[in-house]
Amino acid sequence: MFQGIRHLLWKHGAEGLFEELFARFPLVLAGKIYYAPTGYPGQKAYTFFDDDGSYRIVIDLGEHTSQEDVENSVYHEFRHLMQHEMLEEGYIRRCNRLKRDMAWYLFSPTEIDARVFARTRGEIADRRIFEEIGRLDDFANSKLFLYRCMEISRKYDVG
Secondary structure, three states: HHHHHHHHHHHHHHHHHHHHHHHHOOOOOOOOOOEOOOOOOOOEEEEEEEEOOOOOEEEEEHOOOOOHHHHHHHHHHHHHHHHHHHHHHHHHHHHHHHHHOOOHOOHHHHHHHHHHHHOOOOOOOHHHEEEEHOOHHHHOHHHHHHHHHHHHHHHOOOO
């Protein structure tokens, strides 16, 4: 029972934070936020974009350990919504392909950017992470790109 009450409080806090973020960073995207199991043990949340451009964010409160942990997920997933509007679709698709390999997942530019956004509580909301990393095409091979991503991840202490 206590856990149910705690999850209810976390959900209420997350809903308030989403409202605050949508007011602070207006987006034209339409979608829904669900508080339900992700279906993947250990996965706290994810954002999914449908073919029509709408989004679904799923936050699994059972995978979180505190209100702060839930807030980190809210900031992180909200940043993915912002990325969808600020980045070219092809770039996001390439990052998502890289993320399929778990070695790349933590060092994907979109993940680094979302973790920086969460850690700074939305203070770093520009394109600086992507500009510092550069484009995959700028590197001789994907390993050099991965090393650059790792450097930026360490620089912002989100790796």
